[in-house]
Amino acid sequence: MQAESHPLLAVTTLTQEERVAKEDYEQLTEFGRDFRTIPAGVHDVHANLSIGNLGFEEYAAWAHDDPEGMYRSF
Template identity: 50%
Template sequence: MPEIAGRDEFAALIVRTDYADEAAWRAVVAEVTQPWGPGGEYEAWVHLVDDPAWAGAAPDAVLTAVRRDEELSVVFVADSTTMQTARLPLLALDVWCEDEELDPVYYQELVDCPPAREFRTSPAAVHDVHANLSIGNMDFEEFAEAALADPEGILRPTR
């Protein structure tokens, strides 16, 4: 996979891996670049990767490529599910990787009940997820649980 360069640490990273529907991609971009927050008070900062070299990339390949960015906690993927679903749900992937030297008790907890590493999110909720994970205000698992609680399994923005 090509290297992702030039991402501002405050910009949410969105990688396009499906190129079957240009109109769907334009709709994702239009939604994710809208101001966000209560009353739309925050500017949307995004780094869009729209390079056909990423076509068909699996989530693990995306994670491997983006883990070089030490400031990144989550990456959003516009995959075939995104492009083929009316709500355009992006795949949110947890970039954080477990250290190999974990406390044995904590390690066993992870083995017994592994944390969620992905969930679907509406483009409008991307900035909430990115901002809160970047500052450590919330954990990835909290967003994943909220997505699972939705009837369609999609995290939606809080308004």
Template identity: 40%
Template sequence: MLPEIVGRDAFAALVIRTDYDDESAWRAVVAEVSQPWGLNGEYEARVHLVDDPVWAGAAPDAVLGVVERDEELSVVFVADKVTMRSAHRALLALDTFVEDEDLDPMYYQELIDSPPAREFRTTPAAVHDVHVNLAIANLDFQDFTEAALADPEGVLRPMG
């Protein structure tokens, strides 16, 4: 059973490592996600890293099962096998939003017919753009998903 994540500052992006095959790749992810961000690097990177082998091989659904209890978290970033093997170290961004159980039947049918994407890939440099904009409801998850899909490699890059 995966442990509960404790001590995360609400303003810190959550990055969970699930692949332990390449330590240098992980260090590269950590270095990039820890860089100041914004147009001129004016913002300090705030990130909560989970680097515990108990998470090794954890599937996205298992990660979501743990983090869904954090009501202030709108996205979690996973450093998985794809992350560690890709040149751009693209993390898997997972939508943590849970639909209300009392959905309007028409809206519920729309969700069944065309469910919104719940994940996309993002470079570590774009993590903070995603985290902050979702936290303040400036953009929604679908906005980022569409931007990632517009990229030739299907990866969200830093904004601006």
């Protein structure tokens, strides 16, 4: 919380046993089981995961591509 952007940690709670296929779990966790987001990004993540518009892996990939490793909202 000392960083200027006050990043929050988003973590997937799914385990490999909960996935239908091992390949699905590997895709979900390709960029890790967690990512950081700025507080303004929490609403985007929650809303889109709730309606199934975007997946956890997409947010993790965007955070992975960011120079500071954070999802920064749309």
